[in-house]
Amino acid sequence: MSFEARSTAARDALRFRFRGGDVALRQFSPRATVLDWLREEMGAKGTKEGCAEGDCGACTVVLARLRDGRIAYEPFNACILLLGQLDGAELITIEDLVANGELHPLQQATVDAHASQCGFCTPGIVMSLFAGYHSGQPMTYAGLCDQLAGNLCRCTGYRPIIAAAMETCNGAPADRFAATSQERAAALAALADHRDVFVGGEAAFFAAPASLESLAALYARFPDATLVGGATDVGLWITKQLRDLKRVIWLGRVAALDAVGESGDGALSLGATLALEDAAPLLGAIHSDLSELMRRFGSKQVRASGTVGGNIANGSPIGDLAPALMALGGRVVLRKGDKTRALPLEDFFIAYGKQDREPGEFVLAVEAPPLAVLQRYRAFKVSKRFDEDISAVMLAVRVDLDGRCILGARIACGGMAATPKRAEQAEQALAGANLDQPASWEAARDALSRDFTPLTDMRATAAYRMTVAANLLEKALTEISGAGAPTRIGMLHAAE
Numbered sequence: 001m002s003f004e005a006r007s008t009a010a011r012d013a014l015r016f017r018f019r020g021g022d023v024a025l026r027q028f029s030p031r032a033t034v035l036d037w038l039r040e041e042m043g044a045k046g047t048k049e050g051c052a053e054g055d056c057g058a059c060t061v062v063l064a065r066l067r068d069g070r071i072a073y074e075p076f077n078a079c080i081l082l083l084g085q086l087d088g089a090e091l092i093t094i095e096d097l098v099a100n101g102e103l104h105p106l107q108q109a110t111v112d113a114h115a116s117q118c119g120f121c122t123p124g125i126v127m128s129l130f131a132g133y134h135s136g137q138p139m140t141y142a143g144l145c146d147q148l149a150g151n152l153c154r155c156t157g158y159r160p161i162i163a164a165a166m167e168t169c170n171g172a173p174a175d176r177f178a179a180t181s182q183e184r185a186a187a188l189a190a191l192a193d194h195r196d197v198f199v200g201g202e203a204a205f206f207a208a209p210a211s212l213e214s215l216a217a218l219y220a221r222f223p224d225a226t227l228v229g230g231a232t233d234v235g236l237w238i239t240k241q242l243r244d245l246k247r248v249i250w251l252g253r254v255a256a257l258d259a260v261g262e263s264g265d266g267a268l269s270l271g272a273t274l275a276l277e278d279a280a281p282l283l284g285a286i287h288s289d290l291s292e293l294m295r296r297f298g299s300k301q302v303r304a305s306g307t308v309g310g311n312i313a314n315g316s317p318i319g320d321l322a323p324a325l326m327a328l329g330g331r332v333v334l335r336k337g338d339k340t341r342a343l344p345l346e347d348f349f350i351a352y353g354k355q356d357r358e359p360g361e362f363v364l365a366v367e368a369p370p371l372a373v374l375q376r377y378r379a380f381k382v383s384k385r386f387d388e389d390i391s392a393v394m395l396a397v398r399v400d401l402d403g404r405c406i407l408g409a410r411i412a413c414g415g416m417a418a419t420p421k422r423a424e425q426a427e428q429a430l431a432g433a434n435l436d437q438p439a440s441w442e443a444a445r446d447a448l449s450r451d452f453t454p455l456t457d458m459r460a461t462a463a464y465r466m467t468v469a470a471n472l473l474e475k476a477l478t479e480i481s482g483a484g485a486p487t488r489i490g491m492l493h494a495a496e
């Protein structure tokens with residue numbers, strides 16, 4: 001059925017839960033953010049605005065959604081979350097935590113542990129911890145560091161904050177949200193009508209198709225519309241570039257677009273709207289370096305919202321998934337109308353800001369082949385900070401072995417060119433090298449300087465990038481040869 005035919009049945013209102021009731025909005029700007037709605041429309045000023053670009057966590061809110069019949073609580077940066085993305089969810093803010101005049105256990109522990117000085121970051125920190133509290137898992141020190149990686153506190157220091165959290169996040173949640181989970185789950189289930197959503201008119205709209213067919217038809221009709229996965233990039237176009245987005249198609253309600261499966265040749269297939277947080281364990285099962293990479297991808301808030309498809313479709317030269325999956329032999333699957341095509345990731349990125357994607361075509365899935373028995377893999381992200389930082393250089397390599405001989409290699413880098421790119425000359429130079437003869441790797445190190453002419457920018461100089469890439473290749477080969485033990489910063493964090 002076409003979108004036109006379906007849209008007669010489309011819902012013309014956004015619906016979500018807030019403060020114990022249903023909200024239905026028939027008029028709102030497609031570019032409105034949750035933070036602006038809260039602070040400007042609802043007068044709910046407890047949620048703060050710091051950076052307005054997803055980096056500081058001052059604006060953290062929690063969305064509760066039904067997952068396999070249970071409520072899942074996840075933290076989001078309200079400053080870059082579009083209002084329309086609330087459809088079907090329950091929005092929980094800091095003001096909701098007090099019950100009958102009593103502070104939430106997390107708020108009380110924050111007071112008792114003196115974990116707040118100026119207090120600007122505190123609502124966001126408590127909301128991030130609230131999501132962790134409802135995970136039902138006792139939080140470890142390392143887990144709390146991860147939970148708070150997207151929350152910046154400039155004056156208290158994290159020791160008392162972690163102390164408050166360790167005391168509270170230690171078992172099954174016992175607050176009014178836990179006590180009312182059945183009623184709230186029923187209310188969320190009642191919102192899940194699986195209908196297309198179309199709010200606005202042809203000139204300006206927020207649409208959330210419910211099926212692949214509806215999405216394909218709507219995007220064919222409005223190929224200039226802005227597709228939104230998690231809005232962790234698009235949100236910044238609004239808050240930093242002040243772009244006036246008029247036609248927005250949010251992909252988060254498209255059934256099965258977040259599906260996880262296996263392609264015909266056994267590759268892991270990740271649906272385009274699969275959240276990065278959900279992709280992390282699946283990629284980590286291919287190789288432990290992908291676990292650390294995903295742990296360092298933004299923050300909990302960014303990974304809860306950001307999608308696998310968005311990270312590839314944005315064509316960023318410093319996106320992390322593209323080089324990591326390119327080295328594995330990954331593919332992107334595209335759909336336009338009812339036609340799909342798959343292409344190797346390296347062919348998708350044509351030039352800076354230019355991808356092999358036709359008008360009306362969207363990313364359907366991203367495929368990551370598993371490693372064969374005689375294949376070895378390493379992936380490294382180098383950035384100024386461990387947490388919440390964009391790569392200065394990212395290098396991933398897969399080598400195919402015959403005993404100690406390297407038959408072939410796939411090397412891909414981020415941050416080294418205008419697109420994520422394979423190092424073809426280095427790959428050729430590595431073919432025939434031997435793991436026991438480090439001198440035979442030298443040609444590949446040298447060849448990297450013919451593969452790439454990196455830029456100097458605020459993250460790193462060209463010379464630094466070149467040296468780091470060559471060193472990372474050598475580190476990978478040293479580890480694979482067995483001559484050097486793996487060292488990762490995440491190992492230190494986990495051991496603390």
Ligand SMILES: Cc1cc2nc3c(=O)[nH]c(=O)nc-3n(C[C@H](O)[C@H](O)[C@H](O)COP(=O)(O)OP(=O)(O)OC[C@H]3O[C@@H](n4cnc5c(N)ncnc54)[C@H](O)[C@@H]3O)c2cc1C
Nearest residue numbers: 054229230231232233234298306307310311313319320363
């Ligand atoms: C604080 C912060 C930290 C970050 N850290 C990292 C990091 O460590 N590593 C990293 O790689 N990135 C990082 N990012 C960038 C961003 O989070 C990722 O690129 C993310 O994967 C984008 O996904 P999204 O769904 O939010 O994309 P969106 O913002 O929704 O979309 C991004 C682009 O892709 C298009 N698009 C989205 N989905 C599709 C689709 N299915 N088909 C076609 N086009 C589509 C959109 O139209 C847009 O052009 C960070 C961002 C922030 C704000």
Ligand code: FES
Nearest residue numbers: 050051052057079
């Ligand atoms: S205001 Fe800083 S993350 Fe939203």
Ligand code: FES
Nearest residue numbers: 117118119153154
């Ligand atoms: S208490 Fe002041 S920024 Fe955290």
